[in-house]
Amino acid sequence: MGSGECAEPKAPEEAKKPVPLLEPRDGLPPVIETDAALTEATSKLAHGEGPVAVDAERASGYRYGQRAYLVQLRRAGAGTMLIDPIACPDLSGIDAAVGDAEAVLHAASQDLPCLAEIGFRPRELFDTELAGRLLGYPRVALGTLVEEVLGFHLEKGHSAADWSTRPLREELLRYAALDVEVLVELRDALAAELAAQGKTEWARQEFEAVLAARPAAPRPDPWRRTSGIHRVQSRRGLAVVRELWTTRDKIAQAADMSPRRVLPDTAIVEAARSFPANHAQLIRISGFAGRQARRHERDWLAAVALARASADGELPEATGGSIPNGPPPAHRWAERDPAAAARLAAARAAVTAIAERSRLPIENLMSPDIVRRLSWDPPQPYDEQTVAQALAAHGARPWQIELTAEPIAQALAAGDRDAKNSNAEDSHTEDSQTEDSAVADSEPPGAAES
Numbered sequence: 446m447g448s449g450e451c452a453e454p455k456a457p458e459e460a461k462k463p464v465p466l467l468e469p470r471d472g473l474p475p476v477i478e479t480d481a482a483l484t485e486a487t488s489k490l491a492h493g494e495g496p497v498a499v500d501a502e503r504a505s506g507y508r509y510g511q512r513a514y515l516v517q518l519r520r521a522g523a524g525t526m527l528i529d530p531i532a533c534p535d536l537s538g539i540d541a542a543v544g545d546a547e548a549v550l551h552a553a554s555q556d557l558p559c560l561a562e563i564g565f566r567p568r569e570l571f572d573t574e575l576a577g578r579l580l581g582y583p584r585v586a587l588g589t590l591v592e593e594v595l596g597f598h599l600e601k602g603h604s605a606a607d608w609s610t611r612p613l614r615e616e617l618l619r620y621a622a623l624d625v626e627v628l629v630e631l632r633d634a635l636a637a638e639l640a641a642q643g644k645t646e647w648a649r650q651e652f653e654a655v656l657a658a659r660p661a662a663p664r665p666d667p668w669r670r671t672s673g674i675h676r677v678q679s680r681r682g683l684a685v686v687r688e689l690w691t692t693r694d695k696i697a698q699a700a701d702m703s704p705r706r707v708l709p710d711t712a713i714v715e716a717a718r719s720f721p722a723n724h725a726q727l728i729r730i731s732g733f734a735g736r737q738a739r740r741h742e743r744d745w746l747a748a749v750a751l752a753r754a755s756a757d758g759e760l761p762e763a764t765g766g767s768i769p770n771g772p773p774p775a776h777r778w779a780e781r782d783p784a785a786a787a788r789l790a791a792a793r794a795a796v797t798a799i800a801e802r803s804r805l806p807i808e809n810l811m812s813p814d815i816v817r818r819l820s821w822d823p824p825q826p827y828d829e830q831t832v833a834q835a836l837a838a839h840g841a842r843p844w845q846i847e848l849t850a851e852p853i854a855q856a857l858a859a860g861d862r863d864a865k866n867s868n869a870e871d872s873h874t875e876d877s878q879t880e881d882s883a884v885a886d887s888e889p890p891g892a893a894e895s
Contacts, residue, residue, distance in 0.1 A: 706737060
């Protein structure tokens with residue numbers, strides 16, 4: 446093209462096309478696998494500036510548990526670090542080196558537990574996924590936000606890879622490095638949007654809540670989460686599920702394998718429906734024919750036999766033996782407590798309206814569980830102060846309480862009024878029908894015709 450020629454203007458679609466991120470800007474760093482390399486990385490991060498982008502890769506679906514198999518960090522002035530936490534399992538030195546610097550993570554609640562296991566515990570947090578939710582983005586996956594907010598395209602095809610393999614392939618390391626490449630840049634853009642929408646304080650409180658969250662208590666009957674368990678109709682069948690699930694869990698933990706790679710849930714459910722008693726009956730169930738499952742055939746048959754021989758008093762209850770903590774399922778409220786059902790409908794409508802006005806997902810404005818609990822067992826009287834106290838007791842943050850306490854109080858009161866009016870109308874209708882019936886019964890034959 447000559448010097449006097451002008452480039453043709455790009456079509457709007459071409460101009461908006463995201464720029465692919467294919468290589469880390471500083472090149473692919475080596476994996477840190479020795480104490481000496483970790484010490485050097487720690488020094489670089491300590492002399493860096495500003496927030497620290499952090500990510501961790503696990504081997505969900507491949508290994509037992511949720512430990513980290515690669516940790517990525519990036520800080521201005523320090524560059525990107527790829528750390529092998531199997532070779533270097535103590536990151537407390539890095540934790541001390543970055544001090545109170547803000548850690549920038551995406552979906553932090555997923556990575557914070559495995560990072561804490563290796564000594565990295567941020568004191569200040571910016572969660573880009575949570576920020577995206579508060580800003581009303583309909584899709585908040587990292588690749589989507591980077592594309593929509595920054596105009597870059599991140600390849601996300603390796604998110605479900607087996608990160609426990611060694612050595613890690615170069616394409617996996619490149620993918621991991623790029624995950625923290627623009628994380629601080631995304632953080633800055635989202636922070637500006639939060640400020641523009643007046644949601645900076647909301648985000649600060651939410652980030653603090655993520656950091657302060659305690660690990661979930663172990664489930665009393667974790668085997669009840671077996672996929673397809675609803676197809677098991679008998680208590681003895683549930684006992685088979687329980688024994689097979691427990692056996693599988695022990696085998697998976699000892700082998701450091703994902704339980705479902707040892708034996709799929711579908712096989713457990715089918716065994717609970719057919720009660721296999723020998724090799725021939727067991728291998729008719731496809732899940733037991735896999736290589737891993739075949740190694741433990743004796744264990745599976747022993748588990749089924751134990752369930753079959755259990756006394757009736759040892760069988761699990763069909764609906765779960767633990768006492769429920771909280772209100773019953775909402776679909777039963779109309780029969781059990783019509784007033785509570787009316788309160789719930791009104792409270793949900795109020796929260797939905799606030800969420801729509803604030804451009805928030807409903808669950809980020811107020812936990813549905815909190816709304817159910819207040820509707821089932823509401824504070825008395827229905828006023829802003831008592832509802833605010835109840836919300837705080839259930840773990841709502843101050844910004845959520847400020848937005849919702851008064852509307853929820855009004856909704857609870859309105860729900861009660863609606864229920865009372867409905868009862869009064871039903872009573873009036875029944876009385877009228879009773880009176881009409883009584884009059885008809887008292888009239889002599891032929892009176893209505895005369």
